[in-house]
Amino acid sequence: MSTVITESGALATLCDRLSSADFITVDTEFLRDSTYYAKLCLVQLAGPDEAAVIDTLAPGIDLTPLYALLNDAPPVKVFHSARQDIEIIVALTGRVPQPLFDTQIAAMVCGFGDSVGYEKLVSALTDGRIDKTSRFTDWSRRPLTDKQIAYALADVTWLRPIYDTLERTLVERGRHGWLDEEMAILTDPATYRTDPDEAWRRIRARSGDRKFLAVLRAVAAWREREAQARDVPRARVLKDDSLLEIAARQPKSVEDLNRLRGVHQGMVRGRVGEDLVAAVRTALASPPDDWPHLPRRPDLPKGLGPTVDLLRVLLKLKAEIHHVAPKMIASGDDLDLLAADDRADVPALHGWRRDVFGEDALRLKHGEIALSVHDGEIRLTRLPGDGSA
Helix, strand or coil, rough: CEEEEEEEEEEEEEEECCCCCCCCEEEEEEECCCCCCCEEEEEECCCCCCCCECCCCCCCCCCHHHHHHHHHHCCCEEEEEHHHHHHHHHHHHCCCCCCCCEEHHHHHHHCCCCCHHHHHHHHHHHHCCCCCCCCCCCCCCCCCCHHHHCCCCHHHHHHHHHHHHHHHHEEEEEHHHHHHHHHHHHHHHHCCCHHHHHHHHCCCCCCCCCHHHHHHHHHHHHHHHHHHHCCCCHHHCCHHHHHHHHHHHEEEEEEEEHHCCCCCCCCCCCHHHHHHHHHHHHHHHHHHHCCCCCCCCCCCCCCCCHHHHHHHHHHHHHHHHHHCCCHCCCCCCCHHHHHHHCCCCCCHHHHHHHHHHHHHHHHHHHHHCEEEEEEEEEEEEEECCCCCC
């Protein structure tokens, strides 16, 4: 059974029924082209026996039962690539849905590759196929077409068998603990808080000069607050290139600001120009010890290339043996650090990753095990003197 919910009573009845389910699958459709905050247009829900599209823009609809279902009710809330959906829910309710299950993360833990897409999972686990022609539709326009509704429902109905399969695989392989580690960031409310003073980190800086970064931090924070207050995209206030130009030139007056290349007079007329110049002055007047700096990459010894290459082969082998995406175990930077230091603070040397890969990575570094080829396959060989056998 599927339907479109446009009325408060029907929504409350639906949420009451779904609150007793073991799990519900969830997706959202939203617009963000002309606003800072996403405009929620639809929420799709599916339980074991029914699915519905909730028209969040329907006049007078009370979404309180929906928020209670997502945040307070017992069913596991199943999303695919949940971060944007959860960001919207947190913005509206201040809370992260609990308990939470992300099928993209679970698929990586179960060996389906890095950041596997929903369409690929549908094909791999259900032999189904999704019509994606409505992907870039304007979800704020009403009435919704049958094609739009079918597309929206597919994003939660196919999610049911995907969840069943992944949940069963996690249980069979004893990997729920692995999944819990990976879900920690997604379930942390701090993940979805936007700190204007940290907005500069999203911008690709041209320089590591700390005075430059101090000004960039100040003007980026001003832009973030301005975009939030006006509910418009950041670039609608001022583009990244303009912020970088201001940080490099550090104008002391509105006249200086107006002379900068890439900063149009129309952008900075009146209050905007005065606010930007004030932000620059405040940054330059702050104590140098308070100026930010880019994180420094550790100075690694030369000649690590062959060791890193061996670790990369081992990583691929271990990922195949354990049916988990290599990216879940270690990144390229992690391999560099691990090649340089047995005590590197990298995920590969902690928790399940150490058991799966880290211990043998250290053994490989120290000549206790070797990689060899047998009948075209890479194998691990324990060498004499290795006490781990």
